[in-house]
Amino acid sequence: MYTNPILKSLKNFNYYLLFWGVLSFVFILLLYFGANIGMSASIADGLVFTFLLSGLGLTLWYPTRYISIESNKPAKLIVSHLVGAIVTTIIWLSLGYFIMVGMLGFDDKYPAFLLGTLIWRVLIGILFYSLITSFYYMIIYYTGFQERIIKEADLKNLVTEAELKSLKFQINPHFIFNSLNSMSALTEIDPPRAKQMIIKLAEFLRFILKTNELDKNSLHEELKNIRLYLDIERIRFEDKFEYEEKINEGCGHFEIPSMILQPLFENAIKHAVYETLDRVTLKLKCCLQDEFLKIELENNYDESAVPKRGAGVGLKNIHDRLKLIYHRDDLMKISNGNGIFNVTLYIPLAEIEQ
Numbered sequence: 001m002y003t004n005p006i007l008k009s010l011k012n013f014n015y016y017l018l019f020w021g022v023l024s025f026v027f028i029l030l031l032y033f034g035a036n037i038g039m040s041a042s043i044a045d046g047l048v049f050t051f052l053l054s055g056l057g058l059t060l061w062y063p064t065r066y067i068s069i070e071s072n073k074p075a076k077l078i079v080s081h082l083v084g085a086i087v088t089t090i091i092w093l094s095l096g097y098f099i100m101v102g103m104l105g106f107d108d109k110y111p112a113f114l115l116g117t118l119i120w121r122v123l124i125g126i127l128f129y130s131l132i133t134s135f136y137y138m139i140i141y142y143t144g145f146q147e148r149i150i151k152e153a154d155l156k157n158l159v160t161e162a163e164l165k166s167l168k169f170q171i172n173p174h175f176i177f178n179s180l181n182s183m184s185a186l187t188e189i190d191p192p193r194a195k196q197m198i199i200k201l202a203e204f205l206r207f208i209l210k211t212n213e214l215d216k217n218s219l220h221e222e223l224k225n226i227r228l229y230l231d232i233e234r235i236r237f238e239d240k241f242e243y244e245e246k247i248n249e250g251c252g253h254f255e256i257p258s259m260i261l262q263p264l265f266e267n268a269i270k271h272a273v274y275e276t277l278d279r280v281t282l283k284l285k286c287c288l289q290d291e292f293l294k295i296e297l298e299n300n301y302d303e304s305a306v307p308k309r310g311a312g313v314g315l316k317n318i319h320d321r322l323k324l325i326y327h328r329d330d331l332m333k334i335s336n337g338n339g340i341f342n343v344t345l346y347i348p349l350a351e352i353e354q
Helices: 010-035 039-059 061-066 074-103 110-116 118-168 173-189 191-210 219-237 262-273 313-326 349-353
Strands: 216-218 241-247 255-257 280-289 292-300 332-337 340-348
Touching: 010 039, 039 061, 039 074, 039 110, 039 118, 061 118, 074 110, 074 118, 110 118, 173 191, 173 219, 191 219, 216 219, 219 241, 219 255, 219 262, 219 280, 241 262, 255 313, 262 280, 262 292, 262 313, 262 340, 313 332, 313 340, 340 349
Parallel strands: 241 280
Antiparallel strands: 216 255, 280 292, 292 340, 332 340
16 A cells, blocks of 8 residues: 555556556647647647656655545645645646756747746646546545455454354363263272273363364264264263264265364253153264255153253354354254254355365
8 A cells, every 4th residue: 555556567557658648649739739839849848748747646646645634634635735736736847848948949939838828737737636646545545445344354254263263162061070070970889980981081072172273174073072972971871862873975074163063962962861761862864965964963852851951052052153154044953843852954065165
C-alpha cells in the first residue's frame, strides 16, 4: 500500500503512459486546429505540457497518501489539496514555459499565446490535480478495503480454529475420574485387572496427546482409540455391554474430524450402560452414501430407567464441530424410539477428497 500503484507493475505504468499519450494527441489536435500556432509548436506544446503533468501526477501519490481522509477533518483536506493544486499548477506551467521558450526556442509569438491561454491552463492543472488525487484515494480505499476483508477472514479463521480446539478438548472429565476411581478400587480386589486398566488408559491418553494438533484423522485410526476407550469401560462394567462394528470396505482410509466419535460413545455409555442392568449392544456402521461418508452408532436402552441428568454437551459438541468445519447444519441426525437410540453423522466426501 505504500508503493505508488502506477509504478507497482510495468502493466500499470504502460496503461498510464497510454492514457497520457492519447490525451497529448487530442491536445495537439486542439492546438493545431483551434489556436493557429503551427504544427511544430502544437506538437511541442501538447507533448511537453501533457507529459509534464503526467510526471507530476506520479508524485501526487505521496501527498495523497500522507493527507489521509480518515485522520483529517474535511476543512483541512480541502485547504491542503487546494494549496497542493495551486503549487502543482504553478510548477507545471513554469516548467512548461522554461522548456518551450528556454530550451526549444519558441520565443516569437509563443509567449503571448501562452499568456493568453493561461487561465484555462490553470483550470486544467487544478482539474487534473483533483482527478489524479481522487483516483489515488479510490486506490487507497479499495486496497484498505481488501486488506480489511483479508484480516477479517484471518480473524474469523483464528476464532473458528480456537472454537474447534475448545470443542475437541471437551473430553468428558468424568470418564477420567471414574477410571481412576475404578483403578483405585481394583488395586485391592483385582490387581491384574487394575494393571490392565492402567495400561489401557495410558494408551488412550497417549493417543489423545498424539492427535492433539490434528484437525482430521483417518477413520481407521479413530476406531483404534474408540476400541481402547471401550476396553477401559469394559473393565469397569465387565459384561454389561457389547460392541459390534460393520465398516464397509474402503471406509477406513477416509479422514474425519479427530475425536469426533469419542463423545458419541461417551453419550451411549452414560445414558444407556449406566442406566440399566440389562446388556447393552453398541452397533457402529459406516458406509459410503451418495456424497457422504455415513457413520451410524446405535444402542438399545432401558426405556423405564430415569434419564441421567447432565449438561448434554457431548452431542452438541459433535454438531457444533461439524457445523464449524463443513459450514453445514444438516450433518447430524438423532432418532430415538422403541428403546433404540441412533445418531448418524454425514461427512461430506467432497471435503474429504480436497
